[in-house]
Amino acid sequence: MKPLTEPLFITEDYLKAHFGLRYGGEIILPPGTRFTPSARQLLQERSIGIRWQDPKGQHFVSQGDELTDAGHLKQVHALKSDNQRPQNLCQLCESEVAEKPALLTHLDDSHLVPKTHPRIALRGKLDSCISYCVLVQCAMEAQPDKLRSFMADIRSYLGDVLQAEVLNRPLPLPGLGEFDAQTLHRWSHNPMKHLGHDHMLPDAKYGLVVGQLNYLRGLIRELELQATSVFLDDTLKLSPLGEDIVAGLNRLSSAVYVVMQLVWQCQIGNQSLLEELSRGAS
Incomplete structure (x- = not known):
């Protein structure tokens, strides 16, 4: 477990x-942390941000070089890169709402919408999925x-998905460490060839951690379907x-399915597969 x-x-x-070190990701560290030259180079090569x-x-x-925080920090909202107070504008009429009622919430930094809004419902599902993902992390x-x-x-x-939806900004495809989305997709479609085991169906024989990962995978698929419903227009x-x-x-x-397969391989004593995959990526 990572120390506090x-x-x-x-x-x-x-x-x-x-830390997870996927390309374009972000890690969180306490102020005052410094990096050795090789650590700094790794973060720069993978375009990993620091918060x-x-x-x-x-x-x-950091308002300057984000790899050194010395005296140049700006406080921000946990989900954003600023700490600006949102406006209370009605999405329908653009009028200022003097006092936000409990049934409304912010769609963005300006507009209020009912909590039944499809995008607000999607955020709720994302929040639940993130919470369960943390439980899986604790179980692992x-x-x-590496896993x-x-x-x-x-x-x-998952946090990047939430930020992209709230801030309406581009979202790259996910990776795991040095492995990009295309590689993970290829592995997941032919696990026998790449991961040493055929497709896994839900089964108690694989154990609790694999079962939890599979449930997380299902939650993410539900999110995908709900997001499709939210963002699909009439055409x-x-x-x-x-x-x-x-x-x-x-x-x-x-990506979660790949981790499921790798957890099982480690459980049956085939931890060398992780090293082989890493050597193949280098």
Whole structure:
């Protein structure tokens, strides 16, 4: 399990052992953390962003070089890159709502909508899925570091989906560590060839962790279907944001399926498969 506080200087090996390191991802560290040259190079090569979090849970971003926070931190909302107070505008009439009633919530930084709005319902499903993903992470404490870092990537990407939906910004496809979405998709469609086991159907013989991962995979598939319903217009086309989210969730379910297969391989004593896959990616 990742310690609550990181060392002052973080090495490349420490990053690989304690964090998901997918390309374009983000990691959270306490202010004051520094990096060895090789750790800094790894973060830069994979375009991994840094968000700083203090002991009270407050989030900060660096206003200069994000790999060093020395005196240049700006507090931000946990979901955003700013701390701007939202406006209370009615989405229908653009009028200011003096006092927000309980039945309304913010669709974005400006507009209020009823809590029955389809996008608000999607956010609720995302919140539940993220919460369950954290439970799966906790259940995987005894798994190899590589698999736990993969789960960190999955949890991180679910947060990226939520941010993309709330902030209406582009969402790249997910990866796991050094493996991109295309590789994971190929593995998930032919697991016998790439992962040493045929397609897995729900079965108690695979154990609790595989069962929990499979349930998480199912929740992500439900999210994909709900997102399709939310963003599909009358001409059966998805908006650009909808295309990103639906495609991302589709590939994320494949990523979880790959982790399921790898957990099973480790349970039956075939941990060397993880090393073989990593060597093949380098």
